[in-house]
Structures are given as C-alpha cells and as structure tokens.
Amino acid sequence: MPQRATIVTPDAPIAQNEMNSRLLHDLEKVLGPRGILHAPEDLMLYEYDGSIETARPDCVAFPRETHDVVEIARLAARHQVPIVGRGAGTGLSGGAIARHGGIVVSFARMNRILAVDAENQRAVVQPGVVNSDLSAAVEHLGVHFAPDPSSQKACTIGGNVAENSGGPHTLAYGVTTNHVLALEIVLPSGEAVRLGSTALDAPGYDVTGLFVGSEGTFGLVTEITVKLTRSPEAVKTLLAIFDSVDDATETVAEITARGITPAACEMLDGWTIRAVEEYVHAGFPLDCSAILLIEADGLREAAEADARGIADVCSAHHARNVRVARDARERDLFWKGRKNAFGAAGRLSPSYYTQDGVIPRTKLPATLRRIEEIGRKYHLRIGNVFHAGDGNLHPIILFDERNEQEFRDTIRAGDEILQYCIAVGGSITGEHGVGMEKDRLMPLLFSEADLELMRRVRGVFNPADLLNPGKIFPTSKGCGEIYVRPRHGPAVAPSA
Amino acid sequence: MSASGATALSQLTEIVGEANIVRDPGPLTRYDIDSKTPSAAVRPGTEEQVAELVKFAGREKLACVVSGAQTKLGIGMPPRRYDLALDLSRLDRLIAYDPEDLTLSAEAGTPLAKIASVLAEHDQFIPLTVPFMARATIGGTIVSGVDSPLRHSYGTARDFVLGMNFVTGDGIAARSGGRVVKNVSGYDIHKMLIGSLGTLGAITRINFRTFPLPRQTRTFVAEFRGSREACEFRNAIVRSALRPRTLEIVSESARGQFLPSQKARAALGDNRWSVYVSFAGDEDVLKRNYKELVATRHSEPGVSEWLSELNPAEERSVMSILSEFPAAILKRFPAAAILKISALGAELPDLASYTASIEMPWAVVMRGLGVAYLAVWPPDASPGSLHMLKQHCGRIFALAGKPPFRQVTLPWCPSALKREIDIWGPLPASFELMKKLKNVFDPGGILSPGRFVGGI
Numbered sequence: 001m002p003q004r005a006t007i008v009t010p011d012a013p014i015a016q017n018e019m020n021s022r023l024l025h026d027l028e029k030v031l032g033p034r035g036i037l038h039a040p041e042d043l044m045l046y047e048y049d050g051s052i053e054t055a056r057p058d059c060v061a062f063p064r065e066t067h068d069v070v071e072i073a074r075l076a077a078r079h080q081v082p083i084v085g086r087g088a089g090t091g092l093s094g095g096a097i098a099r100h101g102g103i104v105v106s107f108a109r110m111n112r113i114l115a116v117d118a119e120n121q122r123a124v125v126q127p128g129v130v131n132s133d134l135s136a137a138v139e140h141l142g143v144h145f146a147p148d149p150s151s152q153k154a155c156t157i158g159g160n161v162a163e164n165s166g167g168p169h170t171l172a173y174g175v176t177t178n179h180v181l182a183l184e185i186v187l188p189s190g191e192a193v194r195l196g197s198t199a200l201d202a203p204g205y206d207v208t209g210l211f212v213g214s215e216g217t218f219g220l221v222t223e224i225t226v227k228l229t230r231s232p233e234a235v236k237t238l239l240a241i242f243d244s245v246d247d248a249t250e251t252v253a254e255i256t257a258r259g260i261t262p263a264a265c266e267m268l269d270g271w272t273i274r275a276v277e278e279y280v281h282a283g284f285p286l287d288c289s290a291i292l293l294i295e296a297d298g299l300r301e302a303a304e305a306d307a308r309g310i311a312d313v314c315s316a317h318h319a320r321n322v323r324v325a326r327d328a329r330e331r332d333l334f335w336k337g338r339k340n341a342f343g344a345a346g347r348l349s350p351s352y353y354t355q356d357g358v359i360p361r362t363k364l365p366a367t368l369r370r371i372e373e374i375g376r377k378y379h380l381r382i383g384n385v386f387h388a389g390d391g392n393l394h395p396i397i398l399f400d401e402r403n404e405q406e407f408r409d410t411i412r413a414g415d416e417i418l419q420y421c422i423a424v425g426g427s428i429t430g431e432h433g434v435g436m437e438k439d440r441l442m443p444l445l446f447s448e449a450d451l452e453l454m455r456r457v458r459g460v461f462n463p464a465d466l467l468n469p470g471k472i473f474p475t476s477k478g479c480g481e482i483y484v485r486p487r488h489g490p491a492v493a494p495s496a
Numbered sequence: 497m498s499a500s501g502a503t504a505l506s507q508l509t510e511i512v513g514e515a516n517i518v519r520d521p522g523p524l525t526r527y528d529i530d531s532k533t534p535s536a537a538v539r540p541g542t543e544e545q546v547a548e549l550v551k552f553a554g555r556e557k558l559a560c561v562v563s564g565a566q567t568k569l570g571i572g573m574p575p576r577r578y579d580l581a582l583d584l585s586r587l588d589r590l591i592a593y594d595p596e597d598l599t600l601s602a603e604a605g606t607p608l609a610k611i612a613s614v615l616a617e618h619d620q621f622i623p624l625t626v627p628f629m630a631r632a633t634i635g636g637t638i639v640s641g642v643d644s645p646l647r648h649s650y651g652t653a654r655d656f657v658l659g660m661n662f663v664t665g666d667g668i669a670a671r672s673g674g675r676v677v678k679n680v681s682g683y684d685i686h687k688m689l690i691g692s693l694g695t696l697g698a699i700t701r702i703n704f705r706t707f708p709l710p711r712q713t714r715t716f717v718a719e720f721r722g723s724r725e726a727c728e729f730r731n732a733i734v735r736s737a738l739r740p741r742t743l744e745i746v747s748e749s750a751r752g753q754f755l756p757s758q759k760a761r762a763a764l765g766d767n768r769w770s771v772y773v774s775f776a777g778d779e780d781v782l783k784r785n786y787k788e789l790v791a792t793r794h795s796e797p798g799v800s801e802w803l804s805e806l807n808p809a810e811e812r813s814v815m816s817i818l819s820e821f822p823a824a825i826l827k828r829f830p831a832a833a834i835l836k837i838s839a840l841g842a843e844l845p846d847l848a849s850y851t852a853s854i855e856m857p858w859a860v861v862m863r864g865l866g867v868a869y870l871a872v873w874p875p876d877a878s879p880g881s882l883h884m885l886k887q888h889c890g891r892i893f894a895l896a897g898k899p900p901f902r903q904v905t906l907p908w909c910p911s912a913l914k915r916e917i918d919i920w921g922p923l924p925a926s927f928e929l930m931k932k933l934k935n936v937f938d939p940g941g942i943l944s945p946g947r948f949v950g951g952i
C-alpha cells in the first residue's frame with residue numbers, strides 16, 4: 001500500500017499524553033486485558049481510516065456484547081472522554097478517526113450473524129460483520145445484502161449504517177438506509193435503545209431513518225436488522241468502450257431517458273483505465289477515452305431485453321465496442337477493474353485524494369469538463385471513476401504530500417470541484433460522509449438555521465458531544481491550517 | 497383567539513391578506529377533526545408566509561394543524577387544542593422538474609393529480625397511488641404516511657423522497673437532504689417528517705426521485721378456496737424468480753364490495769380469497785411471468801382453482817381499488833374502523849385466518865410485504881354496534897406485539913372509539929427519544945398537539 005498524506009489539524013490535540021489510568025483500569029475490568037489497547041505502537045494502527053486525515057486515540061476498546069458497549073459508554077461519560085465507533089476503518093471522510101482523542105470502540109469482535117430468516121428476507125447482525133460476509137453466508141438461500149461499497153470485502157455493516165454507504169448497485173437497489181429496518185443502539189449515556197422494527201412501518205417517528213448516516217454522532221450501533229434482497233435470476237454485464245468522454249456521458253443520460261434502470265452504471269475515464277489495466281489486467285483497451293460498465297439484472301428475459309436496449313444506446317452514441325461478459329469469471333474481471341481503481345491510482349502516485357460529489361446526471365458532461373479545467377489550473381492529474389448512473393462522482397486527485405504546495409493545491413482543487421457540484425444543484429457527498437473532511441463545506445450547502453437544527457437533533461442523542469466529536473459540523477479549520485506528516489502501513493484490526 | 501382576538505386577527509391579515517383567512521363557521525367545518533373546529537383557517541401563499549404564521553402562532557400560543565386538501569384529517573387523535581388551521585393548498589407550484597435527471601420538486605400543497613399529469617407527459621411517475629388520490633396533496637400524502645400497493649417494487653416515501661423544506665414549530669424555515677438521487681450530507685431529518693402527522697413541522701416543499709412509467713404492465717388474479725391457500729400462492733411467488741410490481745391478497749369481503757366479479761366462482765365456496773399480482777416489462781418478460789405463475793400454481797397442487805389475466809380496464813379498476821381501499825371503505829361505511837397491521841410475510845396466513853373469528857362485517861387487503869388493512873364496521877347504527885366495534889379493535893390491540901400482530905395501529909375509526917382505545921398501539925421502545933425530538937422541533941407544542949403516538 002502506498003504511503004499517503006496525513007492531515008493533522010491544530011485544533012485536534014494529538015493524543016493526550018496520558019490516559020487517565022483509572023479509566024484504563026476500569027475498562028480492563030469490563031473487557032479483560034485483551035479487550036483494550038493503549039500502547040503507542042498499537043494505537044498508531046487506529047489513528048487513520050481511508051481518508052487523508054489522522055488523529056491518535058488514547059485507547060482502543062474491543063467489546064464483544066452490547067453490555068460491554070454500555071459499560072464503555074458509562075465509563076466514558078463518567079470520565080468525560082470522547083468515544084468514536086470503528087468498523088474496519090475503510091471510511092473515506094475521517095468518520096472513524098478520534099479527532100479529539102479518547103476511546104476508539106472497535107467492533108471487530110462483534111462480528112456474528114445473529115439470525116437469518118430467508119423466508120421473510122431478514123437478517124440480524126452485529127455491527128462488526130463484514131459486508132460481503134453477510135451476502136456470502138446467505139448466498140445459498142438465494143438472497144443477498146444489496147449495499148455493496150467497493151470496500152465490501154473489508155468494510156463492516158456497522159460502518160455502512162453510520163455512513164449510509166452506497167456502492168455500484170445502489171443505482172437500482174438503494175443505499176444502506178433503504179435496507180435497514182431496526183437497530184439496537186447505545187447512547188453516550190450508556191442507555192441501550194431499540195429503534196424501528198423487523199416488520200414494516202414501525203409506528204412513531206422514523207428514528208431509524210434519522211439514525212442511519214449520522215456518522216457515529218448519535219449512538220454506537222450494537223445490532224442491525226437488515227432486509228435481504230432476492231438475488232436476480234440473470235445478470236448481464238456490459239463493457240462499452242468510447243473514444244470520447246462526452247459520448248459516454250450522453251449514453252448514460254440516454255439510457256435513463258429510454259426508461260431503462262440498470263442495476264449499475266459505472267464510468268472510468270481514459271487515465272483511470274490505463275492505471276487500472278496495468279494493475280488488474282481486466283482487458284480494458286489502453287487507447288480509449290472512457291468506458292462504461294453497465295449491468296442489467298432480473299428475470300432472464302428482462303436482463304436480456306435491458307442489455308439489448310443498453311447496447312443499442314451505446315452504439316448510437318458511437319461506442320467503439322460493446323462487450324458482454326461471457327461468464328461469471330469475465331464479469332468478476334470487469335468488476336475487479338472497477339473496484340480496484342483507487343488501488344491502481346495509489347500505485348502511480350505517492351498520495352491521492354478521492355472526492356465524492358454528486359450532480360444531477362444531465363450535468364455530467366459539463367462537470368467532467370470543469371474537473372479537467374481545475375486539474376489544468378493546478379497542474380494536477382485528476383482521474384475519474386464513478387457511479388455515472390446516479391451522478392455520484394469520485395474524482396481522484398493525485399499528489400505528492402512531500403510537496404507542500406501541491407498538497408494545498410489538491411485541497412483547493414477538491415473544494416473547487418465540490419463547489420461546482422453544489423452550483424449545479426448537487427451535493428458534496430453521495431456515500432462517503434462529511435466526517436472531518438468536508439465539514440468546512442457544509443455552510444455552502446446548508447444555512448446556519450439548518451445546521452443549528454441538526455445540532456439540536458444531535459443533542460437529543462449526544463448532548464455532551466462526547467460521541468465522535470468534531471465531525472460533520474464546520475469548525476474554524478481552513479486550508480491554511482492543514483499540515484502534512486508522513487504515515488506508514490494500512491489500518492489493521494488485531495485478530496479477534 | 498379570545499382576549500387579544502382582534503389584534504391577532506389583524507396580524508394574520510397582515511401576513512396573508514383578508515381573502516386568505518376563513519372565519520365563517522360553515523366553510524371552517526372542512527377543517528374539523530373529530531368534531532373539533534378551529535377558530536380560523538389561514539391560507540398562506542408562500543413558504544415565507546408559512547414561517548411568519550407559525551412564528552405568530554408560537555408567540556400567541558395558538559395550536560396549529562397543517563393540512564392540504566383535508567382528505568386525511570381523520571387519521572390520528574384529535575388535537576388537544578385546535579386554534580388555527582394552516583391550509584397549504586395555495587402552495588401548489590411545481591418548483592422544478594428535470595425529466596432527464598428523474599427528479600421533481602414541488603410545494604407541499606400541490607395536488608398529486610397535478611404532479612401525476614405533468615410527469616405522465618414525460619412517461620414518468622411517482623409511485624404514490626394512495627387513498628384519496630384524486631384530491632390529495634403531495635404534502636398530506638407524505639406527512640400522513642399512507643402507502644401504495646406499488647411499495648412492493650418501489651418502496652415507500654422514505655425510499656424516494658430526496659429532501660424537504662419545512663418550518664419548525666418555532667417558525668424556523670429549514671431544509672434537509674437535497675435534490676440529487678444520492679446524498680449523505682447532513683442528517684436525514686426529512687425521513688423523520690414522513691408520517692409524522694404534522695407534529696414536527698409544516699412541510700413546505702418536497703423533492704422526489706421520479707421513475708419511468710413501465711411501457712406495459714399486466715395483472716393476474718388467482719382465486720382460492722381459503723386464505724391459507726392464497727397465502728401459500730403469495731409465498732411461492734416471493735420464493736420464485738418473479739419480481740412482481742404489486743402483490744396483494746384480498747378477502748372476498750373486500751373484493752365483493754368493490755371489484756368486478758370475474759367468472760362463476762360458486763365452486764370455490766364462501767371463504768374465497770384472491771391474489772392480485774402485477775408485472776411490468778416487454779412482451780417476452782410478461783409471457784415468462786405468466787409461465788412462471790402457472791408453474792408456481794402447479795408446484796402447490798390444487799391450491800388455485802384458476803388464474804386469469806385482467807384486461808386493461810379491469811387492471812386500472814383493480815389498481816385503483818387496491819390503492820383506495822381505506823377511502824372506499826370509509827365512503828361506504830363511515831363508521832368503519834380500519835386497522836393497519838404489520839406482520840412478516842410468512843405470518844400472513846395466521847393473520848388471514850384470524851379473520852374467521854371476527855363476528856361483524858369485515859374486509860381485508862394484505863400487501864404481499866406484510867402490511868394489512870383490516871376494516872371492520874358495525875352492522876347497524878345501534879349503540880351496541882359501536883360497543884362491538886370497540887371490543888373487536890380492543891381484542892386485536894391486546895394481541896399487539898405478538899406475531900402476526902407485530903404492529904397494530906388504528907388510522908381510521910369513529911371519534912367515539914378514539915376516546916376509549918389507544919389508536920397508536922403500545923408505545924415504541926424509542927418513545928423517549930421521539931418525545932425529545934418532538935421537543936427540539938416544536939418546543940412550544942403548537943403543532944398538532946396530541947395527534948400522534950403517545951400523545952405527542
């Protein structure tokens with residue numbers, strides 16, 4: 001894994017020098033000696049996630065049951081120490097980073113699938129269950145868990161709930177919130193509360209819907225009841241190759257205009273294609289300007305009809321070639337190319353910064369041109385790989401964090417891209433979350449009154465702001481205050 | 497509006513103009529909730545006026561109930577106090593519609609029918625075929641939490657509402673979500689306003705995801721000797737590769753009230769049940785669906801007597817009746833009580849067989865996903881009949897929480913029943929959080945006080 005940049009903000013104290021030994025002692029009493037980490041060399045592994053930010057926690061706690069989480073919350077409240085929940089640390093907005101130190105609660109050991117009810121298409125899981133493990137465990141029953149972030153082989157369902165994660169197939173199937181029915185949460189007061197219900201339409205306010213995507217600022221999730229989705233009878237995966245980016249983006253708009261809702265519709269631009277091909281050998285042509293990876297699924301006849309319609313649109317928009325994956329192996333290869341795009345970018349540059357802007361999909365051509373202009377303005381290489389079907393962009397800005405100017409320009413370029421997204425009626429984040437990365441941009445999207453209401457809503461759950469403090473809401477941080485320090489190695493949870 | 501009534505009135509006039517204030521007892525009755533009449537109704541024309549009115553109401557401690565076309569004011573408890581009706585029917589503008597982006601933004605008072613006709617010009621729709629469709633506004637539809645048979649394939653409002661503008665109880669105009677189909681910036685406050693019955697804020701604008709209208713649909717009806725057989729057919733469909741657009745199980749008592757008779761069905765006996773299942777797709781897809789349906793029938797030997805395809809006129813009529821079921825029942829039997837019961841799909845047979853024990857007129861429509869609307873109504877207008885109605889509802893509420901009655905509410909019933917039965921059922925486990933959230937949105941308790949769960 002390449003070394004990536006690290007931002008430490010002056011308003012985030014680097015780990016408090018010594019943790020209250022009394023608190024450590026109390027935590028150890030609850031969790032056992034193997035249930036906490038506090039040695040500096042261990043904590044280093046927990047100071048970052050998939051974003052470019054870091055901060056070191058004071059200790060990491062490993063609960064095994066809801067009761068452990070309750071006890072951790074009570075202790076944190078008594079000692080007035082922040083708590084930050086953490087799944088696999090794959091998040092891209094700093095959501096799992098202990099910005100103000102405190103206890104990181106790792107759910108690595110709460111990773112059991114508690115119940116599967118295939119008949120009613122329900123599963124109950126602990127938050128540390130890895131996203132793709134759930135689908136693998138229920139595959140033989142003909143169902144799966146629909147949200148499929150690119151990090152699905154590592155990311156946890158608890159993390160998906162916190163961030164309201166998406167993925168390529170959310171185009172047709174919806175994001176995490178559309179698949180969560182009920183939660184057990186632990187409030188920072190130590191109170192465990194159940195939200196929602198296994199049956200549909202729980203009476204009262206949709207607190208579950210409010211909670212999903214609250215980025216760890218409302219409560220710690222200890223149990224999740226999800227919907228399982230019937231797996232389609234047939235899947236058709238198409239790879240369309242274009243000599244012009246505009247042709248590719250116009251194809252996306254036309255597919256929608258024809259009333260076809262693909263299961264997924266992903267785009268990679270020429271630069272990203274070459275980076276991916278060198279790394280994954282997915283069979284992408286090196287001399288093209290864009291590819292679309294489009295999937296149709298459902299009943300065999302429906303998938304075939306949609307695939308035919310999609311192929312027609314691609315050809316009408318001058319696709320050089322449209323390939324249909326012949327078998328599951330080729331389909332996996334196409335997807336491997338898409339899902340490893342970030343990794344491929346990482347091989348070509350010391351660091352990269354991924355954006356998550358959303359735009360109305362008709363604004364795709366103009367937005368991609370704007371991104372190119374911004375890249376030229378700052379002399380930065382920006383690759384594009386994204387969920388074209390729902391207008392969710394992931395520009396990847398390559399930079400070298402040892403070059404301070406380039407780093408600053410990277411942040412500025414990222415902000416300019418997101419400002420453009422807002423200007424055309426979009427949003428600053430489609431699936432990665434605001435976290436500590438985009439908090440400063442929130443006032444561009446929401447008024448002070450909107451943000452104040454959100455703060456008051458947070459206060460209902462988390463009145464003392466002890467839970468994941470320093471996230472979502474703007475702080476005084478500005479670009480000029482950010483500085484860089486090197487970092488090594490990936491985040492790894494100790495084996496449970 | 498007593499002591500300072502005149503001053504209050506002049507301030508209202510200042511905000512909306514005299515023409516938009518209703519004070520005559522006659523016209524005011526349309527805002528009645530269980531015989532409670534407001535002192536006045538005001539009809540703001542802009543989001544700013546809504547904010548001004550709510551601020552004013554807050555200062556004067558006037559309880560407000562927001563409505564659009566007043567079609568669903570019967571849902572929920574009567575307000576503890578009811579001073580002002582905020583009628584948002586003048587907020588009926590389409591703010592934006594981008595067919596190519598499949599998004600639409602409309603003011604809350606926009607009639608559903610108007611939205612549907614604008615969308616239809618572009619072969620699109622919003623999957624909200626709901627009760628009172630012809631008159632209902634989009635705001636009332638969303639805030640009352642009614643659902644549609646189309647939820648089987650499109651989900652409910654929480655799955656396609658992208659964002660909202662609203663005014664909180666302290667008169668603050670706020671916004672949550674956005675206008676793009678994917679968005680995680682900020683808390684999803686708008687999700688909580690869906691189905692909140694006006695207790696958190698006055699919704700002024702709603703942003704939607706729209707959907708392409710299917711070019712072709714086809715609806716089939718299968719008839720069964722009993723409820724268990726009908727439910728087994730539903731189970732077989734759910735287990736198969738089929739992806740129905742809608743899937744509804746209908747008792748003969750409901751079908752017989754409203755739906756056209758199919759063919760001679762004497763052989764099926766008295767306890768007939770029907771399953772209505774519809775599909776969308778091109779001709780090949782529809783043919784395959786039919787083939788699978790027939791195969792499903794064969795895999796459950798003897799359960800289905802016959803399966804038939806509806807012609808387009810029948811299809812429209814069936815879809816409309818299944819969508820309008822509560823409204824149609826209330827129209828025919830104004831004294832009916834309509835329970836909403838949530839079960840898991842596989843528990844529907846138990847729910848259906850429960851109906852055998854109901855000793856008064858009843859009818860049920862069960863969505864294949866496990867949400868049922870069970871209507872019971874008194875056979876006559878005698879006081880004893882109302883007592884029976886209360887007893888039946890009470891018996892079901894006593895079972896609430898246990899399968900198949902996992903959740904029970906009573907969205908529609910005679911006012912007299914509301915004084916004796918807790919129509920929202922047992923308090924949810926997260927009720928304390930709900931109360932605190934209500935207090936954040938409406939600290940003065942002026943928005944629909946007492947209408948919702950637990951007296952919120």
